[in-house]
Amino acid sequence: QGVDDGVGKVLDYLDQTGLAKNTIVIYSADNGWYLGDLGLYDKRFMYEESIRMPVLVRYPPAIKPGSVNDAMALNVDFAPTFLDFAGQPTPPEVQGHSLKPLLAGQTPADWRKSWYYRYYHYPNEHGTEPHYGVRTERYKLIYFHRINQWELFDLRNDPHELKNIVNDAKNAKLVAELKTELARLRTQLDDRDQFANQP
Secondary structure, eight states: OHHHHHHHHHHHHHHHHTGGGGOOEEEEOOOOOEESGGGOEESOSSSHHHHOOOEEEEOTTTSOTTOOOOSOOOGGGHHHHHHHHTTOOOOTTOOSOOOHHHHTTOOOTTOOSEEEEEEOOOSOTTOOOOEEEEEESSEEEEEETTTTEEEEEETTTOTTOOOOOTTOGGGHHHHHHHHHHHHHHHHHTTOOSTTTTOO
16 A cells, blocks of 8 residues: 555656656566465565566557557566666677567567566575476476476466476477477576586
8 A cells, every 4th residue: 555655746746847747657576476376485486476477657648548568578578678768779698678668568479478487596495496387478487496396387277386287298289399499498597517518
């Protein structure tokens, strides 16, 4: 309630002073927290409850109020977005892409179709197994490399990720494709370590 009230006061002030027409307001937060979801607590696994983040943006000159874009956005897109709105180029070493076209209601043809996740801290007080994975619009493949365990979820038919279908014979081709995409993303992001030779 306190956050809602505080944000409301800021937005009201921008409207009352006329600053709203030249001020971009971006509201986001940390990733989600398990509160018993999947029998888990904390927030370090690659399951949906934990990897999602809220992102709300208000900029009357360029963003239609109430509009929604379902394209995959990542927190590494924030810096390129800020630079783009400020009229500055994104340095080549910065990961991510500007969200400016998405906010205008347009998804570029070459926008990402998948993204990479990695949790590496082990051993730790959380007891979270290190893992990495790839998520597409429909599927998620996770690899717990220390214990050599794979998980595959169909997010359309199983949005709560309750059925691991990695060992279903009918999914062999899909698993191979996702492993190839996972390897491509790891290479692109230069994520190399003692587990780099794992499939």
